[in-house]
Amino acid sequence: MKYPWIDEYLMAKHSVTKDLQPEWNWIRYHIGGKMFAAILLDDDDKPYYINFKLEPTEGEFMRKQYADIIPGYYSNKQHWNSVRADGEIPDNLLKHWLDRSYQLVLKDFSKAKQREILGLSACGTDCSACPLHGNMCTGCNEACGKVFHCGEGKACPIYACCVNKHRFATCASCGQMPCDVWNATRDPSYTDEQFRKSIEDRVSALKNAGLV
Ligand code: SF4
Ligand code: SF4
Known part of the structure; x- marks a missing residue:
């Protein structure tokens, strides 16, 4: 061949x-x-x-x-x-x-199912690799974006924009990624360098999934 x-x-x-x-x-x-x-x-x-x-x-x-x-x-x-x-x-x-x-x-699957199949959240995070997954947090997809660190009953701003407002499967469908919402949604413990790397990794995960 x-x-x-x-x-x-x-x-x-x-x-x-x-x-x-x-x-x-x-x-x-x-x-x-x-x-x-x-x-x-x-x-x-x-x-x-x-x-x-x-x-x-x-x-x-x-x-x-x-x-x-x-x-x-x-x-x-x-x-x-x-x-x-x-x-x-x-x-x-x-x-x-x-x-x-x-x-x-x-893309024949529902958008929620696409995220489940890929094992990625709307912003390209692999929650299964997070140390909090399974104890403090069920993961972004399972919680429909309402993860504990966003406050009681509140969805993560990225999930709210991507899934609830725009009805995208992931931010890869949006021409603005990574946008101001991404830049404003930050783990406060991250240094600037760690945060920049986190954005790069998530964009890369969505690209590797063939979604960009
Ligand atoms: S939503 Fe955030 S805290 Fe929860 S499992 Fe995913 S990465 Fe970890
Ligand atoms: S504006 Fe930002 S958060 Fe909203 S869908 Fe686009 S990339 Fe995602």
């Missing part, structure tokens, strides 16, 4: 799992239990197609541009596409299509 990086590339995406469908001999990649890509193996376990989703209009357009992308083999031909594993599609273009497929399937 021309794309030896593909398994590592797909598994590096946030919250992705894979399995082998033995009857079809497909390696399937899932997000939230839904398939977004597959490597189709022949009887000798050699890849012959890579399947993924695109918006129907984008898929149709790309199939007219490149001979090595065809309607999804053994799949819904409107939404799914197959790339020949030994074809001439450039690596960067295939990576772009796989990214699009991941985003399309993820």
